[in-house]
Amino acid sequence: MRTQDMNRDWIATARTLSQALPYLQRYTDAIVVIKLGGHAMGSDEAMEEFARDVVLMQQVGVNPVVVHGGGPMINAMLDKLGIESTFVGGKRVTDKPTVEVVEMVLSGLVNKRIVQAINAQGGKAVGLSGKDANLIVCEQTHADLGFVGTPDRINTAVLHDMFRSNTIPVIAPLGAGRKGETFNINGDTAAGAIAGALKADRLLLLTDVAGVKNAAGEVVTELTAAQIREMTAEGVIAGGMIPKTETALDAIGRGVRAVVILDGRAPNACLLELYTEHGAGSLIREVPKT
Ligand SMILES: Nc1ncnc2c1ncn2[C@@H]1O[C@H](COP(=O)(O)OP(=O)(O)O)[C@@H](O)[C@H]1O
Numbered sequence: 001m002r003t004q005d006m007n008r009d010w011i012a013t014a015r016t017l018s019q020a021l022p023y024l025q026r027y028t029d030a031i032v033v034i035k036l037g038g039h040a041m042g043s044d045e046a047m048e049e050f051a052r053d054v055v056l057m058q059q060v061g062v063n064p065v066v067v068h069g070g071g072p073m074i075n076a077m078l079d080k081l082g083i084e085s086t087f088v089g090g091k092r093v094t095d096k097p098t099v100e101v102v103e104m105v106l107s108g109l110v111n112k113r114i115v116q117a118i119n120a121q122g123g124k125a126v127g128l129s130g131k132d133a134n135l136i137v138c139e140q141t142h143a144d145l146g147f148v149g150t151p152d153r154i155n156t157a158v159l160h161d162m163f164r165s166n167t168i169p170v171i172a173p174l175g176a177g178r179k180g181e182t183f184n185i186n187g188d189t190a191a192g193a194i195a196g197a198l199k200a201d202r203l204l205l206l207t208d209v210a211g212v213k214n215a216a217g218e219v220v221t222e223l224t225a226a227q228i229r230e231m232t233a234e235g236v237i238a239g240g241m242i243p244k245t246e247t248a249l250d251a252i253g254r255g256v257r258a259v260v261i262l263d264g265r266a267p268n269a270c271l272l273e274l275y276t277e278h279g280a281g282s283l284i285r286e287v288p289k290t
């Protein structure tokens with residue numbers, strides 16, 4: 001590269017940083033809940049980049065909370081063990097042996113991979129599941145789904161303590177039942193419940209598609225509740241996208257300012273969304289009352 005071109009690159013970098021000022025100011029002290037889906041967890045390099053973005057967000061004043069999924073990793077382990085599983089409305093029908101595998105994979109392998117990646121970037125991440133400190137107390141969602149839980153109470157105090165000590169919570173979506181059960185929670189549902197209880201400024205749902213697509217396959221950049229209901233009824237929103245859009249509406253109803261469904265595999269997805277004019281994915285927010 002010629003010296004002049006190199007200078008141009010540095011000038012562009014400085015300009016980008018300078019243009020980020022209003023966004024940096026807007027998100028100072030903001031709570032941003034980031035849900036990292038199993039399909040968005042790629043290579044070690046992609047995980048390193050995700051971790052660097054989370055640490056950077058914290059460095060510039062955000063309180064990030066990471067909630068993860070791990071569906072594909074659970075499937076791989078269930079396959080190895082010869083346990084079959086089925087999904088109803090994007091949720092895994094979970095019997096006793098299955099919930100044991102879910103806990104082992106989510107709280108163990110997946111959670112620690114993310115914790116280690118953040119710590120390697122100079123952050124202070126602590127991994128916990130919804131069972132730790134009764135972070136997520138659940139009710140059974142439906143008898144037909146077995147040990148699948150719907151969050152009922154969130155212990156936000158433990159998260160605020162972590163914010164005060166600059167600790168980044170990394171949360172596996174398992175919940176404590178009132179009778180000592182362990183519940184499997186869909187990762188999106190867990191992230192939405194936490195974001196709602198914290199009245200987060202942003203909930204970012206990172207997945208493996210660019211956003212919510214319409215019947216023509218185009219990403220809809222801004223979605224209303226009515227559009228979501230219609231697209232779900234028509235079957236355009238299906239499978240794993242159902243819990244995401246349900247979560248988005250529920251979180252908005254609980255006081256989250258905005259939810260974005262975006263491609264977690266895209267480079268610097270979170271930074272692009274928070275700190276640039278460009279934004280990313282599909283935005284769902286409360287429609288101001290007229
Ligand atoms: N309307 C839609 N727009 C985009 N993706 C959709 C839509 N309907 C269903 N999907 C599916 O939802 C998937 C995302 O959900 P899921 O596989 O559970 O992701 P994650 O593991 O990231 O939580 C997409 O890969 C896509 O196959």
Ligand SMILES: CC(=O)N[C@@H](CCC(=O)OP(=O)(O)O)C(=O)O
Binds near residue numbers: 068
């Ligand atoms: C009840 C339920 O379906 N739980 C999910 C939890 C993991 C998850 O949600 O993973 P993704 O975010 O990668 O899809 C499951 O067992 O697969």
